[in-house]
Amino acid sequence: GNSVTQMEGPVTLSEEAFLTINCTYTATGYPSLFWYVQYPGEGLQLLLKATKADDKGSNKGFEATYRKETTSFHLEKGSVQVSDSAVYFCALSEFLMNNNDMRFGAGTRLTVKP
């Protein structure tokens, strides 16, 4: 079945450091890939997405490229800020499926220190 595995946390960085959070997936069909962010006490917010191989999703300085050959969708940011502290979830859904059964990774907690 479909699944997502993401880098275990927590991750602690200093402000302006480079961020990478690894995500790999297993899928039987044509997955769309997502990164969601969850701030303390809140629900999930879509950060970025990619719907086909070699697509790059980007938002707020974050980027991730859909790599079919390595089944990966790693999240990167060149210079993190304290306000980026949150839990990040990699997720997958099947584009052609008839329902929204989205599979999430376990989440990676990022703390950015001033």
Place this chain on the structure above:
Amino acid sequence: ETGVTQSPTHLIKTRGQQVTLRCSSQSGHNTVSWYQQALGQGPQFIFQYYREEENGRGNFPPRFSGLQFPNYSSELNVNALELDDSALYLCASSLGQGGRYEQYFGPGTRLTVT
């Protein structure tokens, strides 16, 4: 445009009791999905409602049931509560069923079962 709202925000129940959680979908969205997020874990798909009918279900027992109303709002009902049901319950709405549609999440209802 009003986003996805959920009520109540927090709830404490006793083992064996029943609970109803509510979700109002974003304007124009006809599909609602429910997820359970245990502490420190990623969300897990419970089920999805499209135009008042359940059209997808994750690995959850029948004591988890739901409804969708003509205005596309939704309820999640859990009977015979168990301690392991303690979690954040997230509702997400989308413009349609299927993985091609972006899901918009509400802030969640935190359920504690004692």
